[in-house]
Amino acid sequence: MAFNEAQFKDILAEFTIGTERLHEIAATFRQDLQLGLRDVTLSSMRMLKSYVGLPSGKETGEYLALDFGGTNIRVFKFRLDGDGKFEIIKRVGRPLIVRGEYDYICKDATAEQMFDFIAELIDEVIDGDHNTKYYLGHTFSFPSTQDNLYNARLIIWTKEFATQGVEGEVANDLLVEALKRRGAGNVEPVAVLNDTVAVLLSAAYKTPDTFIGSIYATGHNTCYLEPTIHDPQGVGLGGMILNLECGNFSKIVPNRFDAEYDAGSEKPGEQRFEKMVSGRYMGELFGMAIAELLGEKGKHYGLTSIDMSAMISDNSPNLHVVSDIIMAKVGRELEFDDVAKIRELAAAIVIRSARLVAASFVALVWQRAGSGKIQKQHVAVDGSVYEKMPLAKDNITKAIGELLGDDAAQVDTILDNGGSGLGAAIAAAMAVQK
Numbered sequence: 001m002a003f004n005e006a007q008f009k010d011i012l013a014e015f016t017i018g019t020e021r022l023h024e025i026a027a028t029f030r031q032d033l034q035l036g037l038r039d040v041t042l043s044s045m046r047m048l049k050s051y052v053g054l055p056s057g058k059e060t061g062e063y064l065a066l067d068f069g070g071t072n073i074r075v076f077k078f079r080l081d082g083d084g085k086f087e088i089i090k091r092v093g094r095p096l097i098v099r100g101e102y103d104y105i106c107k108d109a110t111a112e113q114m115f116d117f118i119a120e121l122i123d124e125v126i127d128g129d130h131n132t133k134y135y136l137g138h139t140f141s142f143p144s145t146q147d148n149l150y151n152a153r154l155i156i157w158t159k160e161f162a163t164q165g166v167e168g169e170v171a172n173d174l175l176v177e178a179l180k181r182r183g184a185g186n187v188e189p190v191a192v193l194n195d196t197v198a199v200l201l202s203a204a205y206k207t208p209d210t211f212i213g214s215i216y217a218t219g220h221n222t223c224y225l226e227p228t229i230h231d232p233q234g235v236g237l238g239g240m241i242l243n244l245e246c247g248n249f250s251k252i253v254p255n256r257f258d259a260e261y262d263a264g265s266e267k268p269g270e271q272r273f274e275k276m277v278s279g280r281y282m283g284e285l286f287g288m289a290i291a292e293l294l295g296e297k298g299k300h301y302g303l304t305s306i307d308m309s310a311m312i313s314d315n316s317p318n319l320h321v322v323s324d325i326i327m328a329k330v331g332r333e334l335e336f337d338d339v340a341k342i343r344e345l346a347a348a349i350v351i352r353s354a355r356l357v358a359a360s361f362v363a364l365v366w367q368r369a370g371s372g373k374i375q376k377q378h379v380a381v382d383g384s385v386y387e388k389m390p391l392a393k394d395n396i397t398k399a400i401g402e403l404l405g406d407d408a409a410q411v412d413t414i415l416d417n418g419g420s421g422l423g424a425a426i427a428a429a430m431a432v433q434k
């Protein structure tokens with residue numbers, strides 16, 4: 001059975017965004033941002049204040065960094081040497097869940113158990129030294145509100161976390177208590193930040209003229225330096241970084257797959273933008289479209305963005321990688337034309353994702369420029385989709401070109417690998433050296 005040509009074209013069209021529509025999306029994003037700057041309840045984004053601006057690049061000294069944003073916890077000791085230079089002195093990493101052994105993210109786990117586990121890792125990084133004073137920066141990548149650089153309070157767990165007793169609490173307070181229980185009260189958390197903010201700090205420390213930081217991975221979110229917001233205690237330069245939580249941007253018309261996926265998801269109505277662009281969801285949309293083509297609507301094949309990456313990278317004459325994945329996950333042997341179409345569909349979903357992400361970046365570039373000229377700048381991005389997914393980075397660049405025309409020469413995206421750790425150390429230095 002070959003795919004129905006008209007149906008295939010129709011599905012591809014659902015995942016195609018032309019230049020004009022992309023322009024509208026970027027403009028809508030900027031408008032939503034401006035509404036939020038006036039009154040945050042008017043925006044679909046949370047637009048959380050970070051209480052930190054940009055580093056000067058002169059930050060120096062030894063700091064601990066805790067990267068807590070997913071199931072893998074990482075703790076580092078960094079030495080910052082200023083001028084964008086740094087060294088990792090020590091690092092440890094361990095998952096919060098090992099099936100059959102322990103699980104600190106399930107609903108039976110308590111905040112105490114989770115933070116005791118983290119305190120143990122911190123203790124390992126300081127070699128059990130309970131005398132020297134250590135300042136710690138904490139990248140806590142879950143939606144939180146704060147009114148200073150220390151006191152981020154978790155609004156709601158995301159990413160399938162369910163540990164009791166953390167929602168509504170100040171993450172650093174839970175950490176301080178755990179450190180005290182361990183006798184490591186000499187470690188003092190002084191800053192907490194979202195992973196996007198950490199990426200921006202890390203990139204700006206090394207590369208001047210960076211004002212936008214983004215994660216493009218399993219999840220998606222972006223922050224930027226808003227020049228008009230100045231907090232009296234605001235640490236850092238140039239205004240305040242706003243963590244947009246733009247995964248929740250919702251003023252965009254979803255296609256029928258987006259709508260259907262959202263309706264059947266854990267949290268319908270939440271994270272609409274993230275569900276269209278991030279690595280966690282692209283495989284789901286892909287699977288839904290294939291099911292429709294095969295007349296098996298509603299069937300789940302468990303296709304992932306890693307499968308899509310492998311398929312798009314398959315340049316073999318008979319597309320055997322694509323065929324093998326379809327055989328393994330969909331359980332079908334398809335004729336060559338259909339195999340090629342499936343590869344084309346994977347590419348279309350990735351390209352749409354990259355174009356939408358690019359539109360949000362351009363909206364922020366416009367916002368920062370106001371009525372003035374667009375200045376030369378870099379957009380720092382970290383994450384597996386940006387780094388490894390074929391077509392992602394190229395299509396961001398292409399879309400920025402379409403949206404900015406001649407001004408596109410002023411803007412490029414740069415990979416900031418590992419910014420979640422380094423950014424936390426920089427934030428700690430900024431808090432202490434302010």
Ligand code: GLC
Nearest residue numbers: 141142143215219220221247
């Ligand atoms: C989710 C979180 C956000 C984080 C992003 C990337 O969207 O809500 O805080 O920045 O994932 O990790």
